[in-house]
Amino acid sequence: MPKRLLTLAVNGRRHEIAADGHALLVDVLRDALGLTGTKQGCDGGECGACTVLVDGAPRLACLTLAASVEGRAIETIEGLARSGRMSALQQAFHERLGTQCGFCTPGMIMAAEALLRRTPHPDEAEIREALAGNLCRCTGYVKIIESVRAAAEARP
Amino acid sequence: MGALPEFAFARPATLAEACALLAVEGARAVAGGTDLVPNLRRGIERPAQLVDLGGIAALDRIEERDGALALGAGVTLARLADDARIARVLPALAEAARSVAGPAHRSAATLGGNLCQDTRCVFYNQSEWWRRANGWCLKRDGDTCHVAPQGRRCHAAYSGDLAPVLLAAGAEAETATAAGTRRVPLADLYREDGAAHLTLAPGEIVARVFVPAPTPGRRSGYRKARARGAVDFPLAGVAVVLVVRDGAIAELGVGLTGTNSRPFRLAGTEGFVGQPVDDALLASLAKLIQKQVSPMRSTVTQSYYRRQVASVLAQRLVRELAAG
Structure with a gap:
């Protein structure tokens, strides 16, 4: 072909x-x-x-x-990174231990990025819904949701 | 998953071009690809050419006039879930769209693709080697339905979430071929055969869906039972449109999915008009549903459960909508 x-x-x-x-x-x-x-x-x-x-x-x-x-x-x-600096979400995943093995992380962050652009200050239900299609086998999700919330709170 | 088979790819800009391309044998329409691409990667279909409908602006419109909706088949589920007109006129459609798969599927998947999605079965949605090891099945490449080996037809279940809502609301579909368009009741798009559940002719696609204006005071809702709270297909899904006037039912439409090889509108609900929504009515409704659903062992969940849960979901939803 x-x-x-x-x-x-x-x-x-x-x-x-x-x-x-x-x-x-x-x-x-x-x-x-x-x-x-x-x-x-x-x-x-x-x-x-x-x-x-x-x-x-x-x-x-x-x-x-x-x-x-x-x-x-x-x-x-x-x-996402600008001039070698991590984005707010990447930084939050790093600081809040939203990443363990890291395999699901790029997908998690991109799904969360789409959410925060549309809804800058989501509640927990909105975060959970935005990440409903992303599986993680390490963290149990709690730290991931905390990371997204931290990134949202850091926004103006 | 396996690699995609080889095929040619075309992305026409108009419906006429798309229909001309689809008139050629071996051509297959694709929109969001969320249903078709996994099936292609499982070796279930081998089209010579894929015709991508995603570039056709005319299929991407939502129009509303006095409560009547005209929905382009290319509108994504994410847009259906978020549109203010749909939320006002037929909230069940937005609810159903929001309940499909995950957000990344919904921003690709379309109305037309959801209505035409393939039927599903534990013996069918498997890799090629899995299906070969099992002697294939009646739906594709084999001659026995492993769900009902004595039967003569395929019992794969239809699992789309939008169709039951649109059936309950009395929608019509406009289909298109190279020869022109036709408009049919949405129910006529489907038949009770898991291996051939769509009545579309080769090369025919769904172009638009028309939903008539609601009776004043109409309420609507959609509920589905599934193993997880997200992503999963419905084990049973129920849509209800209801008008209650002076304490009695003035209008009741019920659509079902996940239990049969086609989505369908429950027959006989006009018998409930004039009655109050009480325990006796809900018991009769449950009985009516039990008679008309026919879940088979096409999922890992028992068919008995799917039969029961279909009527329970309908009872809860009718009670909830009646209470306002």
Whole structure:
């Protein structure tokens, strides 16, 4: 099958990639662009580890055909830090021990980032709902919810 | 999961272009991909071409006139859940949309995709090697339904959450092919056969859904039973639209999902018009539901539980809506 030229806007940068029509966004991000922060967990849309933002909304990169998000603004965990400084959410996950093994963390943070952009000061129910599609096998979730709440409280 | 099979990919900008592409044999429509992509990765379907409907602006509209809704099939579940007009006119639809999967699924998944989602079964939603080791099944590649080996049809369950609400509210669907569009009652989109639950012709897609304006004072709600509070498909799902006037039922519509191979509107609810919502009425309602649902062992949860919980959810919801 011939490859096609895809133009993807990832973390504010335009990338031209020769990809198959059936390429998945998670594979393009990790293998073609080297953005391995986005994790491949269940690889079937059940665990949320591959959550990225598309036009600010959370999306599962393992279920997203790369060709279907051409021209949209894609953001991954690598796009959050500014000049080497962690974002408020990353800092909060670091300080509040929201991360243990770290595998679910990029997906958790991107899902939480989508929430805080839409709802800057969420209550606990809103945080739980926003993270309902993200599985963690280490923390029991309490520290993750605390981290998101801390990041929200640190906001003006 | 396995790798995706190879297919060509097209992203048309108009409905006419999409219909022309879908008229070719081996073409398959995809919108959010949350239902189709896992099935492709399990080797369940092998389309020659995927036609992505996500670039068609005309399918992405929500319109409301005097309470009547026209909903584009490409509207995402996240938008349905958040739209103020839907919250006002048919809150059950927003509730049902909010109850589907997780937030990252809802920002991709669409109304049309949810209505047309594939039926599900423990013997079907499995990897290729799993299904091969089990001799395949009647729904795909095999000749025996492992749920009911003596039967002649597939008993996979329909698990969409939006259809029961729209059926209870008397919605219609506009479908499109290269030859033109047609408008049918939403119920006509489905049949009681897990292997062929949609009546759409090859290449035909759902383009819009029309919901008639409500009777003044109508209340609506949606409840589903599932193992976890999020993400899971319904073991049984119940939608109710209800109008109570002067202490008696003036209108009652009940839609069900998760229990059969199609979503359906409960038959016989007009018999309750004029009666008060009391224990006797709720007992009759439960009996009516028990007669019409037919859950089979297509999930790891017992079918007996799904039958019971369908009527319990309906009783609670009717009582709650009647109380205001």
